[in-house]
Amino acid sequence: MDIPGLVEITSYDELRAVVPPPLQTTADKVRKELHELDKQWLAESPFCLVATSAADGSCDVSPKGDPAGFTKVLDDCTIAIPERTGNRRVDGFLNILSNPHVGLIFFIPGRGETLRINGRARIVKDAPFFDDMVVKGHRPQLVLLVEIDEIFHHCSKAFLRSKVWKPETWNPDAVPSRAEIAKALDRKDAELAELREYYGAQYEKGIYNGRY
Structure with missing residues (x-):
């Protein structure tokens, strides 16, 4: 697409000329294991987005939601997300079959911050912990098992700008x-x-x- 006046950034140096490197405290906040505060966040979160990319680069972002605490913490480096009945496209799962890397964002309604997790996923069709994920008598058919590579809390600026939690703007x-x-x-x-x-x-x- 030809857009008159468009100026594209194509290198790291060009990008950093516009957006300087992050503060050291921001760069250092990335962790590899869940803190107790992360576990509390997951226990109160009823919704997350799961971003995936296939080996060919095609992408997907899928919403996942259940009662708060639907994401099960298996240990300090592993979480499990139940899959419920949907539209049967399973775009994200198809991506994971060729590229296990996933990006997750966990929300708590009314809170501007989010919990970010990047890791490697496996698709599981049965495990003992499935029984702990029953909702209204329904056991999940599949579970996304994620081994954590990076975890950190993200600031609220996007929510403050968008006013997404302000009912008067809805x-x-x-x-x-x-x-x-x-x-x-x-x-x-x-x-x-x-x-x-x-x-x-x-x-x-x-x-x-x-x-x-």
């Missing part, structure tokens, strides 16, 4: 509903009324049902 009806988006993009042959019913109250009731 406007969920600013864009079409999920049913309308599905009708336009994903399920063009379906009736809109049918989609509105599907994505209505019953949708939440069935989020733990079904199988891949």
Whole structure:
């Protein structure tokens, strides 16, 4: 794409000329093992994003969510994230089969900071700790087992700028509903009324049902 006036950065020195190196305290905050405060954060986090990249460079970021504490700490260097019923694309898992490196961000609603974990993942279909991950009678079908390479807490600037946790800024009806988006993009042959019913109250009731 040709954009008049575009000035691209293509080297480390060019990048650092714009963004100076981090403070030493920032550079040194990266750790390889979970601290007790990290474990407390994971115990209170109901949501995370899992970033993956295949061997060919194609990328994916998948949201994962469950009741707070859904991520199980196995030891100071290993965590496990349950996989629930979804759209069956398993894009992230397919990436992991060729490239095990993953990046995770754990959120606590209302908090601007996030917990960042980078590591190497394995896809597990059974283990004794699966029984500790049952929610509403449903055992996870798969678990993402992550061995930690790096862990650190990230500052709140992005959340402060976006005001994402400020309810007075929320406007969920600013864009079409999920049913309308599905009708336009994903399920063009379906009736809109049918989609509105599907994505209505019953949708939440069935989020733990079904199988891949």
